[in-house]
Amino acid sequence: MNTLKGKTIHFDDRSLHVELENGRIISTPMTWYQELQQASLNQLSNYQFICHGTRIEWVELDYHLSIESMMVASSLKKAA
Numbered sequence: 001m002n003t004l005k006g007k008t009i010h011f012d013d014r015s016l017h018v019e020l021e022n023g024r025i026i027s028t029p030m031t032w033y034q035e036l037q038q039a040s041l042n043q044l045s046n047y048q049f050i051c052h053g054t055r056i057e058w059v060e061l062d063y064h065l066s067i068e069s070m071m072v073a074s075s076l077k078k079a080a
């Protein structure tokens with residue numbers, strides 16, 4: 001599998017959306033991320049890509065998220 005590198009992220013009322021460098025978008029429910037659900041919009045906007053773009057970090061929230069794990073979890077959920 002090619003390395004999944006993030007380009008941008010955005011949120012809506014229900015989902016976290018990660019746009020990848022290759023143009024694909026991964027969307028997962030916000031309900032999967034309790035820490036992010038409890039954060040303010042300002043805190044959510046304060047993210048950075050780390051580990052060569054393969055992970056997302058919210059320093060203020062002390063929260064890290066792997067883009068690959070989002071992809072795997074999303075695939076498993078769709079298959080269920």
